[in-house]
Amino acid sequence: MILLLYFLWVTLAKQTGRFAGFTPEEIATYVLLVNILRAFVFGNQTRLMASDINKGTFSVNLVKPFSSVSYYYFHELAERVIGTLAAIAETLVLTYLLKINWVIPNGYTVWIYFTLATILAQLIYFSFSTLLNYLAFWSREAMGPRFLFEWILEFASGAYFPLTILMGGVFFSILYKLPFIYMIYHPIMIFLQKGPGSDMPVVVYGGIIWLVILIILNRIMFNFGIKRYTSEGI
Amino acid sequence: MKKHARVWLQLTNCAFMSYTTNRLDTFSYFIGKTVRFGFFALMIFSIFRFTDNISGYGKYEALLFFLTFNLIDSLSQALFRGVYVFKPDVQRGQLDYLLPKPVNTLFYILSRLTDMLDIIFSLLLIVLTMLVIQRLPITWGGVEMGWYTVLIILGLLIIIGIHILTVAITIRTEESDSIIWLYRRGLYLGSFPPEIFNSTGQFLFTYILPIFVIVAFPVKALLGLLDWQNILAALGLTILWLGGAILFWKSSLKKYSSASS
Numbered sequence: 001m002i003l004l005l006y007f008l009w010v011t012l013a014k015q016t017g018r019f020a021g022f023t024p025e026e027i028a029t030y031v032l033l034v035n036i037l038r039a040f041v042f043g044n045q046t047r048l049m050a051s052d053i054n055k056g057t058f059s060v061n062l063v064k065p066f067s068s069v070s071y072y073y074f075h076e077l078a079e080r081v082i083g084t085l086a087a088i089a090e091t092l093v094l095t096y097l098l099k100i101n102w103v104i105p106n107g108y109t110v111w112i113y114f115t116l117a118t119i120l121a122q123l124i125y126f127s128f129s130t131l132l133n134y135l136a137f138w139s140r141e142a143m144g145p146r147f148l149f150e151w152i153l154e155f156a157s158g159a160y161f162p163l164t165i166l167m168g169g170v171f172f173s174i175l176y177k178l179p180f181i182y183m184i185y186h187p188i189m190i191f192l193q194k195g196p197g198s199d200m201p202v203v204v205y206g207g208i209i210w211l212v213i214l215i216i217l218n219r220i221m222f223n224f225g226i227k228r229y230t231s232e233g234i
Numbered sequence: 235m236k237k238h239a240r241v242w243l244q245l246t247n248c249a250f251m252s253y254t255t256n257r258l259d260t261f262s263y264f265i266g267k268t269v270r271f272g273f274f275a276l277m278i279f280s281i282f283r284f285t286d287n288i289s290g291y292g293k294y295e296a297l298l299f300f301l302t303f304n305l306i307d308s309l310s311q312a313l314f315r316g317v318y319v320f321k322p323d324v325q326r327g328q329l330d331y332l333l334p335k336p337v338n339t340l341f342y343i344l345s346r347l348t349d350m351l352d353i354i355f356s357l358l359l360i361v362l363t364m365l366v367i368q369r370l371p372i373t374w375g376g377v378e379m380g381w382y383t384v385l386i387i388l389g390l391l392i393i394i395g396i397h398i399l400t401v402a403i404t405i406r407t408e409e410s411d412s413i414i415w416l417y418r419r420g421l422y423l424g425s426f427p428p429e430i431f432n433s434t435g436q437f438l439f440t441y442i443l444p445i446f447v448i449v450a451f452p453v454k455a456l457l458g459l460l461d462w463q464n465i466l467a468a469l470g471l472t473i474l475w476l477g478g479a480i481l482f483w484k485s486s487l488k489k490y491s492s493a494s495s
């Protein structure tokens with residue numbers, strides 16, 4: 001997928017010199033950063049909690065002397081660290097083979113805000129993912145909604161294209177108000193210091209507000225869901 | 235042939251029952267597929283707000299690449315999904331129970347899980363593809379449409395070859411079905427014109443992993459951009475992939491030890 005996105009966007013940017021406000025170097029940096037952020041923010045093990053709730057093995061975590069949410073968070077984090085290292089290696093190989101020039105931001109402030117935005121992106125994704133996993137308290141069919149959620153998230157977060165290309169349209173104004181945009185688009189826009197989303201403090205404050213909202217929703221949903229939990233299958 | 239059609243209908247009937255039992259999952263998966271398709275289509279329409287071509291292809295030509303990719307992907311998902319549930323059969327030795335059945339084992343392995351959602355989705359895609367073809371800025375006739383159909387069939391035969399290869403490798407290694415994921419991810423490369431890639435990429439994904447033969451060749455034939463040498467190359471690659479995969483399957487079957495049954 002990274003190859004397709006790289007060649008597509010760079011070809012378009014080279015065709016016109018600048019595509020949707022991005023130079024070929026900026027769009028290449030966007031695609032390569034997406035590859036790394038996807039691994040760190042999204043991960044692969046996010047369906048484990050729903051599966052455990054459905055199978056009844058979630059009970060094991062309830063009797064442990066730490067919160068079940070932190071168990072799943074660190075379980076996923078371990079997998080994400082490995083995935084991120086692999087993605088960095090893959091990106092470096094592509095950078096070397098395709099002779100890609102990265103756009104590197106000047107000044108440590110950008111790096112600090114980029115790091116903060118990336119950590120927030122990961123926490124927001126995890127909170128969203130947990131919310132979806134809690135559906136398993138009510139239904140054994142939690143995987144279908146997760147599949148739907150993952151595709152909406154992939155696109156609405158900017159993982160396939162810079163959302164700027166939708167600018168001016170109704171979709172952009174809708175997506176800009178949703179939290180998905182904090183997961184990929186905003187951190188990269190901070191890194192590139194361009195377009196809507198490059199206002200660094202606003203992005204970080206916005207991300208914190210969404211995270212707090214999601215944590216509250218998680219608590220509410222868990223408190224209702226756990227009352228319905230039957231540990232079926234144990 | 236008739237016997238296999240009956241078996242397929244029965245298996246499809248079972249799959250349909252399963253889909254109607256898990257209604258929430260079924261509904262969500264279908265909406266998920268539609269959303270994925272819709273977002274990619276939105277991306278293509280958005281691209282054409284900034285330019286009038288992608289590597290020389292206009293909006294409807296680019297859409298035709300995208301729709302043909304989706305159609306071929308959906309058809310293969312609909313018909314050969316059985317390969318995704320094959321690995322446990324090898325690991326648990328349950329392939330033993332498939333081998334003596336009075337039906338071709340390979341046919342049974344590949345087609346035992348029909349994806350009803352992809353069948354419905356494929357029908358929608360056929361309608362959309364016909365609508366886009368009618369809007370192409372070229373005149374095409376029965377010959378071009380004939381080659382388009384023939385090359386899609388050749389593409390599906392190559393895909394069958396890749397699925398057989400996956401099954402054969404799973405028998406040999408007892409664990410690896412990753413080649414099917416390599417193919418699934420790789421097929422996305424065909425959703426846009428091959429000219430966006432550099433010459434190395436075009437060569438690699440035409441002759442080594444024939445993604446462009448599967449997706450781009452039918453579209454180019456319809457657009458009148460495919461010469462007879464490339465049509466012959468498509469035929470040769472189909473024979474090579476399908477024939478090679480069947481030979482490899484036969485040789486792999488001899489290695490099956492049923493160790494864990």
